[in-house]
Amino acid sequence: MKKGIKIATIGGGSSYTPELMEGFIKRYQELPIREIWLVDVEEGKEKLSIIGGLTKRMWKAAGYPVEIHTTLNRQEALKDADFVTTQFRVGFLDARIKDERIPLLHGMLGQETNGAGGIFKALRTIPVMEGIVEDMRRLCPNAWLINFTNPSGIITEAVIRRMGWKRCIGLCNVPVISMMSEPGLIGKKPGELNYRFAGLNHFHWHRVFDESGKEVTGRILEHINEKNGGTPVNIYHAPFPMDILRSMKAIPCGYHRYYIAQKEMLAHSLEEFHTERGTRAEQMKETERELFALYRNPELSKKPEQLSRRGGAYYSDAACECINAIYNDKKIPMVVSTENNGAIPCLPSDCIVEVSAVISAAGAWPMVWGEMSGAMRGQLQLMKAMEECVIQAAMYGDPGALKEAFMLNPLIENGGEGDKVLKELLIAHEKYLPRFGSEIPKLKEEGWQSQDPVVRVLTEDA
Incomplete structure (x- = not known):
């Protein structure tokens, strides 16, 4: 009999934490969690306290005997942990506001994980991750690190390739959104289609096949510019140029809009920037205020529906199911950031890519995509080179x-x-x-x- 699981969540005061708890509660029969430690920094003390109270109420309402601890002492939380999840934002949303407003003031896209804003988010985050990994070497050397902190692919590469912590998997909810929303476009239900993803975090493509193995990528591609075409709610729905997508014969993730429809995306961002709506970060700060007002309610014991406005749909399904698959050696397909190992031949074998992979007790085993078309190959190599420069800058100043x-x-x-x-x-x-x-x-x-x-x-x- 396996002992109960200890989970440490770095960034436990995040407004997303109730989503994570909902996922663990849903899987408790498979994941016998013993204790959960929510960790944050001094500046996040009040939010951590509020989240801790809601988390305890959620588990009490579920009827499961899970101990919930909140702490500002990371070492205390990491001691003998089985899984460590990371979902923190260095500098909180005020830092993201700067990341978005400064580029926009100079006529460039400001965004959380793309462009100058994404680069600076990585610069702030990677040194903190180094400290977390150092603590894990001493306190929980056999733990798995499940990273959801953006930019997820860059952070995961820094952890695995540069810090040498191999028991790490990076996650993102964007592929899950595609797999949940796209089947209905061609009269199917979620789970009835087979997906294959390849690329980098927030810069991937996918192909789709039906139950008989027939490719239906082209059919879904024709719906990509529709309202429910698979783009996350936090990305403006500028139309993709269909001739380029048809030539690639693969479905790009919503974040490709920032590159393929750059003029339209910039125009929309500048329009909001110069109005009362402000940047996406400022909108999220207001949403966060509303969420924490709800979280304070001592009668609330479940995740509120308003959380979906933050763009984190299916977050818990990605994070919790990955932990479930490792713990129970489930050998199931998921889309994760992991070592390439030849899955994308045009990129280094030891670099981190976001691909379909089989998740088991051994971690992630990537599925081979094969050769990329010329345009896709060129874009990937450019973006991977950019990521490597960002990591070099972050680790050594x-x-x-x-x-x-x-x-x-x-x-x-x-x-x-x-x-x-x-x-x-x-x-x-x-x-x-x-x-x-x-x-x-x-x-x-x-x-x-x-x-x-x-x-x-x-x-x-x-």
Whole structure:
């Protein structure tokens, strides 16, 4: 008989945590959890307390004897953990607001995981992940690290390839959204179609087959610009150019809109930026306020429906089912970020890719996609090179590698305004970028600061 499971969730005060708890509750008969530790930092103490109270009520209502602990002491939570999940945001939503507003002020896309904003989110996150991995080596050397922190693919690559923690799988809810929403487009139900994914996190494609093995990718592709065509709710629905997609013969994920329909996506972001709606991050900050007002209700003992507005649909199904598959050696297909191992021949074998894989007690075994078309291959190689530069910059405070990442990223203007964005983001995030401690003071001496008044206030308050 296996002993009860101990789970530590880093970023336990996140508004997403009730979604995670719902997934664990649903699977309790397969996952005999003994205790769950919710961890956060001092700045997130109040939210952690609120989430802890709701979590306890959820488990009590479910009738399962699971111990819930909240703590600001990460080491205490990691001791003898079986699974560690990561879902934190360094600098909270205020940092994301800066990531989005600064590029937009200079006429470039600002987004959580793409462009300059995504690069800086990785810069803030990777050093924190290094500390978590160091603690895990001492306190829970056999634990699995299930990463949901964005940019998930870059963070997972840093953990596995650069920090050497092989028992790590990166997750994202975007593939699950596709697999749940697309079957209905051709008169099928979820689970009746077979999927094959390949690419990078937020930069993948997939093909689809019916129960007889007949490919139906083309049929689904014709519906991609419809309202329920598989794009997550947090991505503006700019139309894809169908001639390009038909040529590729694969379905791109919704995030490809930022690259293929860049002009339309930028125009929409700028329109919101210059109105009261503001950036997506500012909208999410308001949604988060509403959610925590609900979470405070001592009568609430289940995940509220309003949580779906945050764009985290099926989050728990990805995270909890992955843990379930490892713990119970289920050998089931999932879409995860893991070592390539030849699944995508045009990328290094040891790099991290997001692919369909079989999940078992041994971890993730990727399924081979095969050769990519010329356009897909070129885009993947460019984006992977950009990711490698970001990781180099984050781990060593390397300003040259950071500039290389900016140069490679298709959403960032080379030179000129792009250089201004880089410098302003460095200064705005100084508190969370200690490895750039020799670079940032020089910029401040030169008089660099953000021209955006909202960013200035947030930076002064940080």
